[in-house]
Amino acid sequence: MLWLIGIILIGALIFGPTLWVKWVMRAYSDPIDGMPGTGGELAVHLLRQNQVEQVGVEITTLGDHYDPSDRMVRLTEAHYNGRSLTAVAIAAHEVGHAIQHHQGDRSLAARTALAPMAEKIARLSSAVIWGAPVVGLLTRHPVPFSALVLVGMSGLVARMMVHLFTLPTEWDASFGKALPMIEHGQYVAPGEEVAIRRILRAAALTYFAGALADILNLFRWAALLLRR
Numbered sequence: 001m002l003w004l005i006g007i008i009l010i011g012a013l014i015f016g017p018t019l020w021v022k023w024v025m026r027a028y029s030d031p032i033d034g035m036p037g038t039g040g041e042l043a044v045h046l047l048r049q050n051q052v053e054q055v056g057v058e059i060t061t062l063g064d065h066y067d068p069s070d071r072m073v074r075l076t077e078a079h080y081n082g083r084s085l086t087a088v089a090i091a092a093h094e095v096g097h098a099i100q101h102h103q104g105d106r107s108l109a110a111r112t113a114l115a116p117m118a119e120k121i122a123r124l125s126s127a128v129i130w131g132a133p134v135v136g137l138l139t140r141h142p143v144p145f146s147a148l149v150l151v152g153m154s155g156l157v158a159r160m161m162v163h164l165f166t167l168p169t170e171w172d173a174s175f176g177k178a179l180p181m182i183e184h185g186q187y188v189a190p191g192e193e194v195a196i197r198r199i200l201r202a203a204a205l206t207y208f209a210g211a212l213a214d215i216l217n218l219f220r221w222a223a224l225l226l227r228r
Helices: 002-027 039-049 085-102 106-139 142-165 167-185 193-204 206-227
Strands: 056-059 065-067 072-075
Touching: 002 085, 002 193, 002 206, 039 056, 039 072, 039 085, 039 167, 065 085, 072 085, 085 106, 085 167, 085 193, 106 142, 106 167, 142 167, 142 206, 167 193, 167 206, 193 206
Parallel strands: 056 072
Antiparallel strands: 065 072
């Protein structure tokens, strides 16, 4: 019974933040009558207001993000053309990253350099882990299998550390940049600030939820390794 409770608690800890982020985004995604503009229009306005030049705004299918290399704020179609609280908050959050870049934020620069490398290492690590059982069967020896799993796990650890490293950067984009802009500009009606804060908190914790998912993979493969 205790082990079942433990599994449930661990599952809640790992999957809870991800489910909460998705729930918050959906909860405030309905269009609001009287919203003065779309998320894309707000992003353009905020960039101009903060004198962040040479940064564009466009639709993407790869998820909301700011691309420092192309100097582009990219929003999903629902947020670019949407007139919801989620669209407003996410647009402001991504503009927050553009402002960080414009101000020479070192943590954003570090994340920009580390994130692609960590993703490549993680993909390679996953391939190594999936190939480990095949190597184990062919060699019929635990050492090659264990070595490959450890190499693969190290890649997942690297990506997890990058995700955790992004937390201060994401938090600043939400509450150091986006929230003051929304409150100062009065872009939402009185009483909607609580919802905006929830959405911005969810946006900031997106990568944290990803880190917890990596932790789940680590536990799963560690358990497999210990059984060998």
